[in-house]
Amino acid sequence: MQQQYPFREIEQAAQQKWENDNAFRAEADPSKPKYYCLSMFPYPSGKLHMGHVRNYTIGDVLARYHRMKGYNVLQPMGWDAFGLPAENAAIQNRVPPAKWTWDNIAYMKKQLKSLGLAIDWSRELATCQPEYYKWNQWLFLRMLEKGIAYKKTQIVNWDPVDQTVLANEQVIDGRGWRTGALVEKREIPGYYLNITRYAQELLDDLDKLPGWPERVKTMQANWIGKSTGVRFAFTHDIRDADGKLIDDGKLWVFTTRADTIMGVTFCAVAAEHPLATHAARSNPELAAFIEKCKQGSVMEADLATMEKEGMDTGLSVTHPLTGEQVPVWVGNYVLMSYGEGAVMAVPAHDERDFAFAKKYNLPIRQSIAVKGESFSLDAWQEWYGDKSHGVCVNSGKYDGLGHEAAVDAIAADLKAKGLGDKQVNWRLRDWGISRQRYWGCPIPIIHCDNCGDVPVPDNQLPVKLPEDCVPDGSGNPLNKCEDFLNCTCPKCGVPARRETDTMDTFVDSSWYYARYASGFSNERMVDEQTGYWMPVDQYIGGIEHAILHLLYSRFWSKVMRDLDLVDYDEPFANLLTQGMVLNHIFSRRTDKGGIEYFAPEEVELVHDENGKVVGAKLLADGKPVDFQGMGTMSKSKRNGVDPQALIDQYGADTARFFMMFASPPEQTLEWSDSGVEGSHRFLRRVWAYGHTLESAISHALPAKLTGSLANARREIHATLKQAVYDLERKQFNTVASAAMKMLNSLEKLQKDAEDGWQPVATEGFSILLRLLSPIAPHITQALWSELGYGDDILRAEWPQPDESALVQDEIELVIQVNGKLRGSMTVARSADKSAIESQAVAHSSIQKYLEGVTVRKVIIVPNKLVNIVVG
RNA sequence: GCCGGGAUGGCGGAAUUGGUAGACGCAGCGGACUCAAAAUCCGCCGCCGCGAGGUGUGGGGGUUCGAGUCCCCCUCCCGGCACCA
Numbered sequence: 001m002q003q004q005y006p007f008r009e010i011e012q013a014a015q016q017k018w019e020n021d022n023a024f025r026a027e028a029d030p031s032k033p034k035y036y037c038l039s040m041f042p043y044p045s046g047k048l049h050m051g052h053v054r055n056y057t058i059g060d061v062l063a064r065y066h067r068m069k070g071y072n073v074l075q076p077m078g079w080d081a082f083g084l085p086a087e088n089a090a091i092q093n094r095v096p097p098a099k100w101t102w103d104n105i106a107y108m109k110k111q112l113k114s115l116g117l118a119i120d121w122s123r124e125l126a127t128c129q130p131e132y133y134k135w136n137q138w139l140f141l142r143m144l145e146k147g148i149a150y151k152k153t154q155i156v157n158w159d160p161v162d163q164t165v166l167a168n169e170q171v172i173d174g175r176g177w178r179t180g181a182l183v184e185k186r187e188i189p190g191y192y193l194n195i196t197r198y199a200q201e202l203l204d205d206l207d208k209l210p211g212w213p214e215r216v217k218t219m220q221a222n223w224i225g226k227s228t229g230v231r232f233a234f235t236h237d238i239r240d241a242d243g244k245l246i247d248d249g250k251l252w253v254f255t256t257r258a259d260t261i262m263g264v265t266f267c268a269v270a271a272e273h274p275l276a277t278h279a280a281r282s283n284p285e286l287a288a289f290i291e292k293c294k295q296g297s298v299m300e301a302d303l304a305t306m307e308k309e310g311m312d313t314g315l316s317v318t319h320p321l322t323g324e325q326v327p328v329w330v331g332n333y334v335l336m337s338y339g340e341g342a343v344m345a346v347p348a349h350d351e352r353d354f355a356f357a358k359k360y361n362l363p364i365r366q367s368i369a370v371k372g373e374s375f376s377l378d379a380w381q382e383w384y385g386d387k388s389h390g391v392c393v394n395s396g397k398y399d400g401l402g403h404e405a406a407v408d409a410i411a412a413d414l415k416a417k418g419l420g421d422k423q424v425n426w427r428l429r430d431w432g433i434s435r436q437r438y439w440g441c442p443i444p445i446i447h448c449d450n451c452g453d454v455p456v457p458d459n460q461l462p463v464k465l466p467e468d469c470v471p472d473g474s475g476n477p478l479n480k481c482e483d484f485l486n487c488t489c490p491k492c493g494v495p496a497r498r499e500t501d502t503m504d505t506f507v508d509s510s511w512y513y514a515r516y517a518s519g520f521s522n523e524r525m526v527d528e529q530t531g532y533w534m535p536v537d538q539y540i541g542g543i544e545h546a547i548l549h550l551l552y553s554r555f556w557s558k559v560m561r562d563l564d565l566v567d568y569d570e571p572f573a574n575l576l577t578q579g580m581v582l583n584h585i586f587s588r589r590t591d592k593g594g595i596e597y598f599a600p601e602e603v604e605l606v607h608d609e610n611g612k613v614v615g616a617k618l619l620a621d622g623k624p625v626d627f628q629g630m631g632t633m634s635k636s637k638r639n640g641v642d643p644q645a646l647i648d649q650y651g652a653d654t655a656r657f658f659m660m661f662a663s664p665p666e667q668t669l670e671w672s673d674s675g676v677e678g679s680h681r682f683l684r685r686v687w688a689y690g691h692t693l694e695s696a697i698s699h700a701l702p703a704k705l706t707g708s709l710a711n712a713r714r715e716i717h718a719t720l721k722q723a724v725y726d727l728e729r730k731q732f733n734t735v736a737s738a739a740m741k742m743l744n745s746l747e748k749l750q751k752d753a754e755d756g757w758q759p760v761a762t763e764g765f766s767i768l769l770r771l772l773s774p775i776a777p778h779i780t781q782a783l784w785s786e787l788g789y790g791d792d793i794l795r796a797e798w799p800q801p802d803e804s805a806l807v808q809d810e811i812e813l814v815i816q817v818n819g820k821l822r823g824s825m826t827v828a829r830s831a832d833k834s835a836i837e838s839q840a841v842a843h844s845s846i847q848k849y850l851e852g853v854t855v856r857k858v859i860i861v862p863n864k865l866v867n868i869v870v871g
Numbered sequence: 872g873c874c875g876g877g878a879u880g881g882c883g884g885a886a887u888u889g890g891u892a893g894a895c896g897c898a899g900c901g902g903a904c905u906c907a908a909a910a911u912c913c914g915c916c917g918c919c920g921c922g923a924g925g926u927g928u929g930g931g932g933g934u935u936c937g938a939g940u941c942c943c944c945c946u947c948c949c950g951g952c953a954c955c956a
Contacts, residue, residue, distance in 0.1 A: 213875095215874090215875050215950075215951075218875055218951080219874090219875085219950095222951075222953090254955090254956065257956080308954075333954040334956080338956075340956095352954055607881085607899075661883095661895085661896075662896090667884090674898070675897060678896055678897055682896085731885095733885085737884095737885075740895055741894080814890085814891045816891080816936085816937075818936070818937080819890090819935095819936060819938095820937090821891055859936055865937095
């Protein structure tokens with residue numbers, strides 16, 4: 001009879017037991033090896049999505065596996081609770097962001113618990129709690145003292161209707177996403193963190209992270225963007241209307257190709273450069289051009305294909321080595337935000353300069369030659385820009401020098417004239433943390449008319465964010481909150497006003513992992529416990545954080561280290577970036593030319609006779625829809641699957657098993673309803689099989705097994721051995737396969753029912769349950785105790801493969817002839833090479849391949865195959 | 872353009888160091904049970920071929936007794952970065 005699989009009762013009972021036992025409470029214990037397993041904490045957006053389920057299941061499998069292996073495991077959870085969505089929800093629903101956030105947290109916490117995660121909830125935190133963000137403020141003040149935090153004026157996107165700053169991604173085609181108003185560029189003062197001070201260390205220490213994916217490290221290295229070259233100045237005597245020398249008479253440029261300096265035929269400056277602004281005053285045509293450049297599209301794809309355009313300023317500057325006059329152009333390909341906003345142009349050896357010079361008929365002067373290549377002005381050639389093979393020509397005293405020697409000599413000469421030196425340039429910018437937003441951590445500064453910007457004294461921390469504000473969409477409500485605004489100056493005691501900007505929410509997430517690891521003291525940011533648990537042994541999260549969050553956290557750790565708060569250089573020893581969850585996308589063109597999307601449950605796939613999917617039709621009208629392939633689950637494409645529905649229908653174990661089984665953690669996961677059903681079917685079979693076994697207590701294995709019993713036991717132990725290897729390399733899909741294989745072996749053993757099968761089954765099933773328990777913890781706990789293996793599978797020992805079970809008396813060897821499979825034979829384990837060789841050559845199934853040819857040699861791969869080479 | 876990662880049946884994906892390609896599952900097909908259906912169980916399942924056999928891991932070449940795996944060239948796909956001077 002078919003056994004029911006009552007997953008609701010099973011899961012509820014197991015979760016209740018863990019809660020009663022305080023099973024996942026983690027305490028520092030120096031006598032045990034520790035394992036700090038951390039998944040990126042969620043933003044409390046309302047409810048869990050599949051990405052969360054995947055993320056947290058991966059972490060939970062690792063946590064539970066290490067726990068059973070004897071590690072002292074910490075797996076905490078919390079909430080990245082500040083941020084814009086709470087404000088937007090508040091504007092829409094007239095609910096204070098705090099209430100919206102805490103309601104979401106309560107709901108999502110319930111959902112997380114229903115997944116059966118092995119989390120130490122006693123360490124739960126939310127970044128919107130004053131006890132937490134107090135330490136953002138405290139560390140910010142320490143950074144101010146050290147000069148790591150400083151104030152400067154920045155250009156931002158300003159929405160004139162909402163009276164607020166917009167993030168870049170909130171500006172669509174130059175207009176505010178909400179108001180549709182044309183966005184203005186405004187210079188606004190804000191606080192910056194001097195992350196560039198750590199640029200070199202952030203780059204170098206990537207080498208200390210062998211447990212990080214290569215691509216993440218590459219992305220960070222690119223982002224940091226170290227570039228070694230020479231910064232030098234062209235001199236000039238250009239004065240503004242007041243007769244003041246512009247930029248002290250120096251046009252600074254940065255170049256990585258100082259060796260080509262004698263090939264300079266013009267300079268190009270960005271549209272925003274002071275020289276361009278100056279020249280535009282007396283040149284309306286130029287002014288118009290500059291305006292056009294500034295408004296130009298900033299879409300990367302457009303930039304790549306954009307035509308190089310420029311205009312002569314009519315100004316000229318003096319070449320620092322030759323004394324020659326060099327014209328200054330405005331070029332749309334020069335960026336104000338990188339280097340000096342100006343470049344020396346060497347058309348002969350820079351492809352962009354070459355194109356520019358050709359277009360505007362500027363001179364091109366060769367200054368590098370490569371043996372065997374001849375220079376022609378007709379078209380750009382690959383070797384013109386090659387710095388590894390060329391030597392200087394037409395370059396006076398530098399002629400004959402290679403790249404490095406020439407750069408050294410030229411840098412030295414420029415330095416002697418006081419006009420330049422070698423310099424390292426970084427792409428990385430300092431981190432602007434001021435947000436003109438309400439729902440975030442207040443920046444602890446007081447503005448006093450007498451004393452200026454005064455830091456809030458430590459004993460007045462935290463500066464609490466008032467939680468009863470309801471933003472109305474027009475600017476930061478803190479600006480209208482008198483209770484918050486009004487204060488007294490800590491220095492002179494006169495009435496003063498608080499800073500109303502809040503911190504970027506990336507600050508909140510830059511150190512939460514260290515707080516989890518600490519006791520939650522109100523006196524200290526982190527304590528000794530942090531030293532025990534940190535660094536995080538395994539961090540798991542989405543690739544979308546490859547740069548921002550992970551770079552900020554590395555920076556923040558180094559600052560905390562330099563303040564003697566922690567003793568690690570890097571916070572995350574190993575990083576796993578899980579793949580996204582994809583689902584089918586179905587759509588149809590509407591009459592009006594738009595696209596209408598259909599949820600997967602609204603359509604039916606159409607197969608051909610081979611079972612190949614050839615299309616789909618809408619259930620509602622039976623007419624075909626377009627299958628757009630797989631894509632990330634999203635509201636707009638209507639292809640999301642609600643984890644809650646999955647858990648309700650099949651249970652958490654099924655959800656977890658399917659997530660692990662469907663694909664390896666780092667790869668994208670393709671959603672499949674029938675795959676979920678398959679996973680559920682497997683767990684039902686496990687449950688049913690368990691109930692065919694008698695209690696485990698009475699069955700001891702005999703000393704020696706033979707025949708199908710030995711065979712079944714060998715299969716199970718061999719599968720276990722492979723599964724452990726896969727667990728260690730975090731390839732969980734094949735671990736799930738291994739559990740399925742074990743059940744197949746056990747069912748076959750039982751069907752053949754040779755005498756004495758029960759002890760083999762009892763042992764085999766105990767291995768299956770333990771192997772499966774990190775993935776499906778509820779059903780395995782239920783069966784473990786029901787069958788009498790023990791009370792608590794969490795405390796069971798991790799199974800070890802019995803090597804003696806793997807040994808076979810007789811081995812099946814494959815016979816190849818010239819590498820092609822021709823047969824197989826059984827040999828005794830003790831058979832020596834010559835015996836195997838003669839048995840293989842004499843084997844009946846290969847005789848026809850040996851006719852008329854000579855056996856040249858025989859290759860034997862132990863336990864695998866025999867290859868007979870003939871010719 | 873540069874950097875990184877890929878390409879294996881109808882599908883998701885296996886295959887530690889080069890050693891039986893397609894594990895495990897999904898879909899499909901056939902059968903049993905059933906009045907019937909669902910569920911369940913049994914069997915088949917890369918392609919060509921009745922069969923023997925041939926062929927097969929994006930394409931081409933190479934190394935090797937033996938290549939999905941190593942080397943060279945090419946095509947395509949995904950991700951990241953980018954007038955970075």
